Amino acid sequence: MAYTAAFRCLTGCPGRYPLTQPIYRCPTCGGLLDVAHDIDALRDRSPATWMKLFDERYKRTVWPYGSGVWGKREWVAPGVPDEAIVSMDEGGTNLFWADRYGRTLGLDEVWVKLCGNSHTGSFKDLGMTVLVSVVNKAIREGLEVRAIACASTGDTSASLAAYGAAAGLPVVVLLPRGKVSTAQLVQPIASGALVLSLDTDFDGCMAIVQRLSADGVVYLANSMNALRLEGQKTVAIEIVQQFDWTLPDWVILPSGNLGNAYALYAGFKMLKDLGLTTRFPRLCVAQSARANPLYRAWAEKRSEVVPMKAGETLASAIQIGNPVSAPRAMLALQAMDGVAEEVTEDELCDAAARADRTGMYTCPHTAVALAALEKLVKKGLVEKRQRVVVVSTANGLKFTEFKVKYHERALQDVTSRHANPPVELPPDYDRVLAALDRHAAQNVQNVQNVQNVRDR
Numbered sequence: 001m002a003y004t005a006a007f008r009c010l011t012g013c014p015g016r017y018p019l020t021q022p023i024y025r026c027p028t029c030g031g032l033l034d035v036a037h038d039i040d041a042l043r044d045r046s047p048a049t050w051m052k053l054f055d056e057r058y059k060r061t062v063w064p065y066g067s068g069v070w071g072k073r074e075w076v077a078p079g080v081p082d083e084a085i086v087s088m089d090e091g092g093t094n095l096f097w098a099d100r101y102g103r104t105l106g107l108d109e110v111w112v113k114l115c116g117n118s119h120t121g122s123f124k125d126l127g128m129t130v131l132v133s134v135v136n137k138a139i140r141e142g143l144e145v146r147a148i149a150c151a152s153t154g155d156t157s158a159s160l161a162a163y164g165a166a167a168g169l170p171v172v173v174l175l176p177r178g179k180v181s182t183a184q185l186v187q188p189i190a191s192g193a194l195v196l197s198l199d200t201d202f203d204g205c206m207a208i209v210q211r212l213s214a215d216g217v218v219y220l221a222n223s224m225n226a227l228r229l230e231g232q233k234t235v236a237i238e239i240v241q242q243f244d245w246t247l248p249d250w251v252i253l254p255s256g257n258l259g260n261a262y263a264l265y266a267g268f269k270m271l272k273d274l275g276l277t278t279r280f281p282r283l284c285v286a287q288s289a290r291a292n293p294l295y296r297a298w299a300e301k302r303s304e305v306v307p308m309k310a311g312e313t314l315a316s317a318i319q320i321g322n323p324v325s326a327p328r329a330m331l332a333l334q335a336m337d338g339v340a341e342e343v344t345e346d347e348l349c350d351a352a353a354r355a356d357r358t359g360m361y362t363c364p365h366t367a368v369a370l371a372a373l374e375k376l377v378k379k380g381l382v383e384k385r386q387r388v389v390v391v392s393t394a395n396g397l398k399f400t401e402f403k404v405k406y407h408e409r410a411l412q413d414v415t416s417r418h419a420n421p422p423v424e425l426p427p428d429y430d431r432v433l434a435a436l437d438r439h440a441a442q443n444v445q446n447v448q449n450v451q452n453v454r455d456r
Contacts (some may be wrong), residue, residue, distance in 0.1 A: 003078035007226060008036040010328065012054065019077060019227065020138035024213060024220050032327060033226045038271050047275040051245050059092045067233045068092035068238050069129050075270055076230050077130050084137040086167045087129050088119035091234055102360040105377050109387040115240055116363065116395035120162050120187060122155035122367040123393045126235065127228030132163040134227055135219055147172045149218035151205035153317045154184030155394055160221050161188035172218060174205040179316055183398040186230055199290065201310060203322045223259030224324040232260055236252040236267025239389055240277060247277055249386035252284045254393055255329065256318025258294060261285050262328030265335055273348055283338035285329060286372035288313040291320055294329055298340035303330065314402055315364045317394065339381065341372035345413050349406055353418035361396035
């Protein structure tokens with residue numbers, strides 16, 4: 001049976017639109033769009049058959065199934081042929097058992113889904129492979145595109161530029177000047193994109209790129225475009241697959257523009273609708289206290305997110321005050337019995353430093369999720385034997401300045417409790433031995449502290 005997918009209104013207005021059509025909002029109500037699949041057609045395979053098929057494809061070398069996204073192509077964009085797919089082996093990332101870190105919180109099962117271990121170093125690759133592949137197909141069918149464009153706090157621009165370069169498509173990115181890391185800035189430059197550094201924040205960049213797309217000048221590649229979420233939803237499917245088709249109890253997610261919250265929900269919903277699972281995990285959407293419009297709405301029990309002026313935060317990728325996908329995220333929270341949490345700059349830095357001490361190398365956005373988890377544990381919402389997955393959205397190597405300044409004690413409003421600067425010594429054996437002994441003694445104490453928490 002042929003599988004199909006099309007755009008439809010998120011709130012249920014009539015009408016279905018081809019995925020190759022450059023449309024970003026419902027023509028009837030102006031609301032957001034969703035990608036609708038023919039679920040009845042997908043039921044021609046049993047849950048066990050889908051599991052077997054996905055397991056047989058997982059990380060294989062047969063094109064395009066090396067990709068964790070395209071290995072589930074029937075559930076994502078079934079109409080895209082092999083020759084139009086633009087893939088860089090995205091997905092299939094490590095579900096890391098953060099055993100030692102979990103023990104510091106008194107938890108048995110903390111797992112970190114390392115989505116930053118991807119081609120351009122962030123989870124954005126999962127959505128960009130779908131979007132660029134669909135655009136590639138549309139161009140082959142006659143769509144005229146001057147450029148694919150996005151507003152970005154860094155990671156989206158890097159991903160779009162790389163995938164656009166692989167497809168030979170022109171890319172334009174709008175970045176807020178001085179608000180992205182050097183590593184994030186150089187990625188789209190190296191890929192040949194037109195990089196426009198604007199003297200504004202992300203929301204200002206987003207307003208301009210939306211106007212450009214509305215005028216038909218560019219094709220919009222931000223997560224307002226539902227194609228992005230189709231790729232990102234495979235994170236949920238892959239997590240369940242990596243647990244041998246069983247669910248975690250909690251998923252903790254840092255989020256700014258809020259598309260990834262809905263993407264996770266969409267993935268878990270598809271698993272449930274097709275009988276591979278029977279319930280949802282609980283969802284926590286974590287935000288910086290300086291850019292927390294979703295948290296404010298949730299805390300005040302409001303059904304709508306009110307835009308705010310985002311303040312400066314070290315978690316720069318989620319420094320967004322007017323999230324485009326807010327209605328989607330509210331739907332996800334409701335369906336998944338979810339909660340929202342906020343964390344301060346000091347809390348995220350402390351969580352990052354302690355996680356790093358257990359072997360991770362955590363970006364500031366993942367640290368927001370870790371700090372939120374710690375708050376949920378203190379509130380008694382997350383229990384000792386529950387299985388928790390923290391979604392790590394980017395590679396820590398993109399944020400070297402953040403790490404260096406922390407250990408130099410140079411971050412404003414942050415107490416660097418775990419700073420570990422180099423110890424400068426003369427070339428003296430006894431001095432070196434003394435430093436080694438002090439370090440060993442401190443390590444013994446740290447191990448004992450972790451054991452004390454675990455035994456409580």
